[in-house]
Structures are given as structure tokens and as C-alpha cells.
Amino acid sequence: MSTETNRFAAPLTPGQILFSFQGRIPRKTYWIWGVGALLLVAIFFFILLGILGVKDQTTTYLVNALLLWPSLAITVKRWHDRDKSAWWLLIVLVPIIGALWAFIECGFLRGTTGPNRFGEDLTGKV
Numbered sequence: 001m002s003t004e005t006n007r008f009a010a011p012l013t014p015g016q017i018l019f020s021f022q023g024r025i026p027r028k029t030y031w032i033w034g035v036g037a038l039l040l041v042a043i044f045f046f047i048l049l050g051i052l053g054v055k056d057q058t059t060t061y062l063v064n065a066l067l068l069w070p071s072l073a074i075t076v077k078r079w080h081d082r083d084k085s086a087w088w089l090l091i092v093l094v095p096i097i098g099a100l101w102a103f104i105e106c107g108f109l110r111g112t113t114g115p116n117r118f119g120e121d122l123t124g125k126v
Helices: 014-019 027-052 057-081 086-093 097-107
Strands: none
Touching: 014 027, 014 057, 027 057, 027 097, 057 086, 057 097, 086 097
16 A cells, blocks of 8 residues: 555544645535534624624625635545546536536545545545
8 A cells, every 4th residue: 555545544634624635535524524614604704794793895705715725625625535636626617517516426425435546435434
């Protein structure tokens, strides 16, 4: 087994999940981090807009920009789990069908059983 494969044999740290574009994550991790991020954003916007009364559009752009990298990193690792390259991120540019395809592939279909070119299978280890 190569050192590249062994490097991803252990579950990823939160920093690796959110900021690295290498490795794989199973569906469970994808949903936990994806839903968790959405909840944090919802709470942030509720506090910022609801309680503090901030109505600045710049705030929305800033939050979206901050979430872009982690959401891309999580989704890339999910495509890797399906043994597909990060270029599959572009499928969402196909109107309606692309987003549906990505939602089903990343959210509901199991990744490759066993190791693939992106690392070890972490299903059941996370």
C-alpha cells in the first residue's frame, strides 16, 4: 500500500474536512458538516439580522465568501469518495438536472468500497 493511501487511513480532523481538498469523506460526515454549517449560518443570520438589526448586503456577501471554501472542500472530498475528480463540482452548472445529480450522488449514494485513488474508505470509521 502506498504512503499516499496510508496518509488518509485515519478519520480526518475538522481542519482537514473544512479546508483540505484531499482525501475522502463518507455520507455521514458530509451530512453532519453540511447541515451543521447551514445551522450555524442560520443562527448567525438570525442573530445578526434579527436581534442586531443589521441590514447590510455586504454582510451576506462576506458570510457566503467565508463559507465557499469549506463547502467546496467538503463536496470535493465527497466526489472523491465516489471515485470521481473534483471537476464533477461543475455538474451543478447544468440547470436543474446538475444540482439534482450532485445532490443524489453526494448525499445518498455510497462511496467506493475499499480504497480508491483518493484514499482509504472511511465509512464506519467516522
